[in-house]
Amino acid sequence: MAIPVHIVTGFLGSGKTTLIHNLISNKPVDETWAILVNEFGQIGIDQTMFEQRDDVVVKGLPGGCLCCQLAFVLQAGLVNLLARSKPDRVIIEPSGLGHPAGLIDLLRSEAFEGALEIRDIIATLDPRRLDDPKAREHETFKDQLAMADAIAITQCEHSSADQLARAHKLANSQWPPRKWVQEAVHGELPIDLLLDSGTHQAPAASIPSSHQPSALPPQLEGGFFDLPPAPGNPQLETGTSLGYTSLGLRWHPADLLDLDLFSAALIQLPDAARIKGVLHTPDGWKQLNRAGGAFQLAATAWRQDSRLEIILPDDVALDTQTFTIQLKACLMESQSTTA
Numbered sequence: 520m521a522i523p524v525h526i527v528t529g530f531l532g533s534g535k536t537t538l539i540h541n542l543i544s545n546k547p548v549d550e551t552w553a554i555l556v557n558e559f560g561q562i563g564i565d566q567t568m569f570e571q572r573d574d575v576v577v578k579g580l581p582g583g584c585l586c587c588q589l590a591f592v593l594q595a596g597l598v599n600l601l602a603r604s605k606p607d608r609v610i611i612e613p614s615g616l617g618h619p620a621g622l623i624d625l626l627r628s629e630a631f632e633g634a635l636e637i638r639d640i641i642a643t644l645d646p647r648r649l650d651d652p653k654a655r656e657h658e659t660f661k662d663q664l665a666m667a668d669a670i671a672i673t674q675c676e677h678s679s680a681d682q683l684a685r686a687h688k689l690a691n692s693q694w695p696p697r698k699w700v701q702e703a704v705h706g707e708l709p710i711d712l713l714l715d716s717g718t719h720q721a722p723a724a725s726i727p728s729s730h731q732p733s734a735l736p737p738q739l740e741g742g743f744f745d746l747p748p749a750p751g752n753p754q755l756e757t758g759t760s761l762g763y764t765s766l767g768l769r770w771h772p773a774d775l776l777d778l779d780l781f782s783a784a785l786i787q788l789p790d791a792a793r794i795k796g797v798l799h800t801p802d803g804w805k806q807l808n809r810a811g812g813a814f815q816l817a818a819t820a821w822r823q824d825s826r827l828e829i830i831l832p833d834d835v836a837l838d839t840q841t842f843t844i845q846l847k848a849c850l851m852e853s854q855s856t857t858a
Contacts, residue, residue, distance in 0.1 A: 521636035522601070524609045524626060525713060528663045529643030530654055531615030531763075531793045531830060532810025534673035536568055537706030538643060539610055543575055545710040553606035555580060555597065557614045562756065562767035562828045564795040567821040568806060576604045593622075594630055601634065609635070615793075615830075616763060618659050619666045623719070639698060639716035642667030644690060645674040645810070646682035651791070653832055657762070664693060668719055669712070671703040677813050747771050747824055751850060755843060762833050768846060770825035776800055780849040784842070785809070791835050796827040801851065 529535045539554065546552060557580045558564065569577040578600055580592055600606070613622055619640060626635055642663050648654045664670065670690040675683060683702070690700040698717070701708065748754040750771040758765045770776065778800045785794055785807075794809040797819055806819035827846070831837055 521634060522606060522609055523638045523716075524611065524635045525638050525716065526611050526613065526619060526622065526640045526719075527643065528613050528617065528619050528640060528667065529615065529673070530645065530648055530657070530660045530663065533615065533643040533645040533648065534703070534706050534810075535612050535615070535643050538641075538671060538673065538703055538708060539612060540568070541703075541705075541707045542610070542710060542713055543569075546574070547714070548574075550574070550607040551576070551604065553600050553604050553609045554578070555593070555600070555609070555611045557593075557612060557617060558828070562769060562826045564797065564826055564828045567797045567819065567823070567826065570820050576600065576606065594625060594628075598630065616659055616760075618662055620662070623666075637719040638713075639668035640666060640719055641712075642670050643673045643703070644670055644686050646672065646678040646686035647674060649682065649685050649689065653791075653834075664690070667693075667697065668716075669697050669699045669701075671701055671708055673703050673706060674810070675702050675704045750774055753843075753847065753850075757839070759833065764831050764833055764837075766829045766831075766837070766839060766842075768827045768843070770799070770850075772799060772822060772824045774799060774825060775851040776825060777849045777851050778802065778805065781846070782814075784845040784849065785814075788829065788837070788842075789831070789835050791832055792837075793830040794828070796825070797821045798825045798827070 527535050527539055536556070543552065543554075552575050554569065554575060554577045556569075556577065569575070578596060580596065597609075601609075611622065613619065623637060625631075626637055644664065648660070654660055670693070672683065672686045672690060678686070687700065690697065699712065701712070748769055748771050750773055752771075753774075754769045756767045756769075758767075776798050778798065781798065788794065792809070794807070796807045798805050798807065804819050804821055806817045806821070808815045829837075
């Protein structure tokens, strides 16, 4: 029997990971789920936000878009995941800049014929994004909504009544009508919307030229995560495509970071910056998230390393060298343990 595959798409910072977290918390106890998380940035922050458990297998695919830069990696990784984990259900979270068309074509390819069934595609819509012309007019933003079978309006708790009204108007203007449009306050959706979903039926879309699959598979050897950075010497990686630039930093797990100094440096970044991170601080390990200008901070079980990812539109300037120096000044000391 074909394994149901659910794609949760949506633009940068729209709350896809939070929504998936809430779905996992309500999953049937007799099911094993596989979660594939793709991130535009080079570091891979979202995978750090999932707790380890026997009935949920999480695989992160950072460093590009599933439908083009990482298409080869996705196919190989998914084949391996299905064979080793034998999941009852698969959830794929593409990058916020990922286009669903290429991903759908790959899942319908000969490699997965008869093995997978694409269920209703859910698009997350952050009402605050409608105030940003660059996001609102972005081809991928519009196609994510156009190709979705259903739309979850997210970030409701951070949106004004006017923003929510505009989001509902946009969601309900899609043609043909979506199967459902629902507010997901704090990322919460009824689990039945996932479990009882039908086969993907929304209109197809052509793959934009910016998302055409790479001609050659990416180099997988000598990766960014082969060895941890040296204590006191953060590792930097950048990437640029699809009109956005990512800046990623990674610290040794024993490095302690002053959260106040760190926050002061991040607050100076433009509102357009999408920020995610996991940090080892004197008060323990913390997870930080900024989307739409709103900061969130929470405890995390992650202990592997400290990570920071910043994604900016190409037309927003950032003095990378000066900013990196500011972050290095946040380093306090190193501990002998990573607890």
